[in-house]
Amino acid sequence: xxxxxTEKIFAAHSKSGKAVSGEISVLTPDVVLLNDTSGxxxxxQLKLMGVQNLFDPAKVVLVADHFSPPKDVTSAESIxxxxxxxxxxxxxxxxxxxxxxxxxxxxxxLGRVGPGGLIFGADSHTxxxxxxxxxGVGFGSTDLAGVIATGELWVKVPASIRIDLVGEPGQYxxxxxxxxxxxxxxGVDxxxxxxLEFGGPGLVxxxxxxxxxxxxxxxxxxxxxxxxxxxxxxxxxxxKTGWANQAPVAPDHDAIxxxxxxxxxxxxxxxxxxxxxPANGVSVAELVGTTVNQVxxxxxANGTITDLRQAAQILKGQTISAEVRVIVVPATxxxxxxxxxxxxxxxxxxxxxxxxxxxCGACFGGHMGILAAGETAISxxxxxxxxxxxxxxxxxxxxxxxxxxxxxxxxxITDPATIYPELGRGFx
Amino acid sequence: xxxxxxxxxxxxxxxxxxxxxxxxLNLFRPEELGAHCMEGLDPTFTTRAQLGDxxxxxxxxxxGSSREHAPIAIKAVGIRCIVAESFARIFYRNAINIGLPVxxxxxxxxxxxxxxxxxxxxxxxxxxxxxxxxxxxxxSAYVQGIIDAGGLVPFVRAQLSKN
Numbered sequence: 263x264x265x266x267x268t269e270k271i272f273a274a275h276s277k278s279g280k281a282v283s284g285e286i287s288v289l290t291p292d293v294v295l296l297n298d299t300s301g302x303x304x305x306x307q308l309k310l311m312g313v314q315n316l317f318d319p320a321k322v323v324l325v326a327d328h329f330s331p332p333k334d335v336t337s338a339e340s341i342x343x344x345x346x347x348x349x350x351x352x353x354x355x356x357x358x359x360x361x362x363x364x365x366x367x368x369x370x371x372l373g374r375v376g377p378g379g380l381i382f383g384a385d386s387h388t389x390x391x392x393x394x395x396x397x398g399v400g401f402g403s404t405d406l407a408g409v410i411a412t413g414e415l416w417v418k419v420p421a422s423i424r425i426d427l428v429g430e431p432g433q434y435x436x437x438x439x440x441x442x443x444x445x446x447x448x449g450v451d452x453x454x455x456x457x458l459e460f461g462g463p464g465l466v467x468x469x470x471x472x473x474x475x476x477x478x479x480x481x482x483x484x485x486x487x488x489x490x491x492x493x494x495x496x497x498x499x500x501x502k503t504g505w506a507n508q509a510p511v512a513p514d515h516d517a518i519x520x521x522x523x524x525x526x527x528x529x530x531x532x533x534x535x536x537x538x539x540p541a542n543g544v545s546v547a548e549l550v551g552t553t554v555n556q557v558x559x560x561x562x563a564n565g566t567i568t569d570l571r572q573a574a575q576i577l578k579g580q581t582i583s584a585e586v587r588v589i590v591v592p593a594t595x596x597x598x599x600x601x602x603x604x605x606x607x608x609x610x611x612x613x614x615x616x617x618x619x620x621x622c623g624a625c626f627g628g629h630m631g632i633l634a635a636g637e638t639a640i641s642x643x644x645x646x647x648x649x650x651x652x653x654x655x656x657x658x659x660x661x662x663x664x665x666x667x668x669x670x671x672x673x674x675i676t677d678p679a680t681i682y683p684e685l686g687r688g689f690x
Numbered sequence: 691x692x693x694x695x696x697x698x699x700x701x702x703x704x705x706x707x708x709x710x711x712x713x714x715l716n717l718f719r720p721e722e723l724g725a726h727c728m729e730g731l732d733p734t735f736t737t738r739a740q741l742g743d744x745x746x747x748x749x750x751x752x753x754g755s756s757r758e759h760a761p762i763a764i765k766a767v768g769i770r771c772i773v774a775e776s777f778a779r780i781f782y783r784n785a786i787n788i789g790l791p792v793x794x795x796x797x798x799x800x801x802x803x804x805x806x807x808x809x810x811x812x813x814x815x816x817x818x819x820x821x822x823x824x825x826x827x828x829x830s831a832y833v834q835g836i837i838d839a840g841g842l843v844p845f846v847r848a849q850l851s852k853n
Contacts, residue, residue, distance in 0.1 A: 286830065286832050298716075299715040299716065299757065299759075300756065300757070300758065302716075302718040303718050303758050303759070303762070306718065307842075307843055310843045310847075311843050311846045311847050311850065312847055312850065313850070328715060328716075329715070329716050333716075334716070336716045336717065337716045340716050340718070384756060385755075385756055386754065386755050386756040386780060400756045400780055401756060401780060401783065402756050402757075402758035402761075402780055402781075402783060402784035402787065403758045403784075404758060404784065404787040404788060404841075404842050404843065405783055405784070405787060405842065407842075407843075407846070408787075408842050408845075408846045411846050411850060412846060412849060412850070416832050418830070450703055450750065450753060451703070451749055451750040451753070451776070451778075454750060454776065454778070454779070455779055481754075484750060484753065484778065484779075486779055539703070626707075626712035626715070626755070627707070627711060627712035627713050628712055628713060628715065632713075645705075645707065645754060645755075647705045647707040647708065647730075647754060648705075648707070648708055648730060648731070649707060649708065649711055649730045650707050650712070654708075654711075654729075654730055654731075
């Protein structure tokens with residue numbers, strides 16, 4: 263009997279050396295990730311557990327990214343609590359926005375994510391790691407206190423859903439559209455208690471940033487984790503970051519899947535997911551003309567250099583609508599610096615868009631772009647739940663960076679092809 | 691079975707953003723979080739919910755963010771347990787870990803209405819509504835071990851003292 267990529271990664275990190283879908287396995291991850299919102303509870307639980315020493319401080323990574331820079335005194339205190347915890351227990355990996363960035367975009371840059379790796383994070387979007395042939399699994403704070411204390415944590419090994427990508431994406435189509443299309447098809451619980459595994463001949467047409475956008479939203483289909491097959495692009499990426507922990511994993515030809523889907527990239531157009539569900543993706547044409555008050559380009563899914571290049575392609579030489587505020591959030595400082603070198607930040611600022619330091623910011627309704635009752639945003643983020651970016655009566659539409667940037671110019675949901683019939687993928 | 695309390699009925703895919711909105715994630719003490727329980731969906735919930743009441747919901751309860759603040763808020767407001775058709779994985783684990791009982795019982799979910807009275811036997815996972823009894827699904831041995839310990843904190847504390 264063959265194994266899936268998820269089973270192989272879990273088995274390589276399990277106490278018993280085995281991991282078969284449906285069974286309980288006790289795993290030791292390569293990285294344990296905490297942020298400033300989940301971390302406060304973890305620190306508190308570790309105290310209650312009576313923990314004196316951590317199993318391995320070198321494996322723990324602390325990232326202050328949610329309410330960072332601190333939006334108020336309470337937030338400054340929780341970031342301080344995380345920093346002090348790190349200092350007390352000898353955790354050297356403490357990163358704060360401004361110098362670093364959003365956790366899921368930052369970890370790969372730091373060489374903490376790569377083929378065969380297992381990442382446990384106290385954040386649901388830890389599944390972003392899947393882009394690099396790793397398995398990232400999100401947990402709550404107390405589970406991670408347990409793993410920080412003992413080095414191990416139980417999981418029920420998920421069965422996998424295999425997604426074969428074929429064909430080539432069209433002009434204004436990105437990874438975002440691929441995952442929105444999949445979630446629209448299978449629903450927000452379509453992969454509940456399962457793993458999503460991606461591969462196929464179409465993979466070569468997606469860069470690492472686009473794969474991260476897909477992996478990031480695996481949890482929006484309810485998935486436990488997400489693993490992409492390894493290829494030359496992944497190996498090239500990790501050759502720059504220093505990941506050298508494990509060998510890549512590939513699925514066995516006779517691996518057993520819960521289900522299989524083929525996505526023909528030629529058949530996907532730019533999508534927009536209407537509130538209040540990431541499963542509400544429809545063709546941008548269906549929502550053209552919807553008024554927006556805010557455009558948000560950023561977050562752990564779509565604040566990459568690829569997204570910023572797409573947005574800049576649309577905003578170059580343009581002036582944003584007087585009716586919208588536009589916020590651009592590079593996901594990490596390295597991306598921010600790259601965007602500065604390429605002149606993208608100047609393009610944004612000259613168009614009237616504001617550029618923020620890396621932060622989770624308004625994506626989760628924290629700060630830096632909160633919506634009032636009745637306001638609507640179009641956003642490259644990953645969730646459009648009721649009240650996600652502010653007031654319960656505000657709305658969020660999810661889209662790729664090209665589509666979001668097009669709305670910045672018109673103040674309405676707009677098909678970018680109607681502004682620039684000649685730009686898009688081939689012209690980046 | 692315990693004395694009767696009230697059912698608060700919710701639909702499918704109730705996400706943790708509406709259970710505990712993101713703006714409160716810089717808080718972590720139960721009493722602070724409890725004050726905002728379900729605020730994203732129903733700002734009157736904390737005044738309507740009485741100690742020992744039961745939340746009943748549809749599919750995929752607790753979907754979305756991993757925020758443990760959500761089950762902490764529900765527990766802090768005095769909800770005795772949650773019965774759903776199914777739960778999102780992280781929410782389910784978080785609830786078990788902090789000692790908030792969660793049960794899967796599609797038959798009960800399909801049969802009851804908002805505001806009905808329910809009697810509960812937490813240990814057996816047994817519920818009685820309108821004279822009809824409903825048996826929730828049992829837990830895996832591993833999960834039952836954490837429940838029996840009183841949550842993951844005492845579970846790990848015991849594990850550490852053994853070593």
